[in-house]
Amino acid sequence: MFKDLEGKVVVVTGASSGLGRAIAKRFGQEKAKVVINYYKNEGKSDELIGEIKEAGGEAVKIQGDVSKEEDVKKIIQFAIDTYGTLDVMVNNAGIQNEVPSEELSLEDWNKVISTNLTGIFVGSREAIAYMLKHDIKGSIINMSSVHQIIPWPHFAHYAASKGGIKMLSETLALEFAPHGIRVNCLAPGAINTPINKEKFSDPAAKKEVLKMIPLNKIGEPEEVAAAAVWLASKEASYVTGTTLYIDGGMTNYPSFQAGKG
Ligand code: NAD
Secondary structure, three states, X not given: OOHHHOOOEEEEOOOOXXXXXXXXXXXXXXXXXXXXXXXXXXXXXXXXXXXXXXXXXXXXXXXXXXXXXXXXXXXXXXXXXXXXXXXXXXXXXXXXXXXXXXXXXXXXXXXXXXXXXXXXXXXXXXXXXXXXXXXXXXEEEEEOOHHHXXXXXXOHHHHXXXXXXHHHHHHHHHHHHHHOOEEEXXXXXXXXXXXXXXXXXXXXXXXXXXOOOOOOOOEOHXXXXXXXXXXXXXXXOOOOOOEEEEOOOOOOOHHHOOOXX
């Protein structure tokens, strides 16, 4: 538990499923005031609010599409109107789809970039502007991926968006460090969430993924949520402009594991 998170106002985008859901729930368990942004699944958000309240936390929900500037502004304003301030912004929402790059349409490219990268830009900008104005030494946590450094054929738009998140976050960290605002990335490897449901339900595909993970297991959303609360807490007060990889060692050149090469 991180005592200093109690009462902190936290926005989590794309929080009705997967990593966002686990992160929102964990902040609730830390007794933060959680603003759950959902895109389509209102029912799942209600379920999550129930779970957070049961754990003694507070939560509210707001619909919004992070690829739309006015929606991101609306989400942040809702948090401020509801809970009076904003301390932590978790820009989590993201999408991916598999397309060979020679067939990748501009429409698909724009959709992924506007959700994954532009959504995080606007979410970070709006949160930082509020924090600056009110002298809040807040924390911005941007959901990247191991694909911010590992190239991924058939997912060029996704990999480009995550690489962009890395450089955007590092730049913002540098720019706002003098104000005590910290900006960091989380970079999960292969985690058991709906985004991977199809892949992990196929035993052969799952086996191939496991070969790339030195710890030899698929991660759980709670293992990413644990990193998110730590990054937001005082325990990480000297951490900014960095990426915390939560990947079972995937970025550690697993093909060299046998000592050859
Ligand atoms: P997920 O599909 O369960 O979660 C994505 C969430 O984003 C969903 O709740 C969805 O409704 C929401 N969303 C999609 N488009 C949106 C929009 N325009 N506006 C607002 N919300 C929107 O999958 P997940 O694994 O929980 O993914 C969460 C984040 O983690 C993504 O950014 C993803 O790239 C990243 N990530 C996941 C993994 C993994 O293995 N699961 C690995 C690396 C990075």
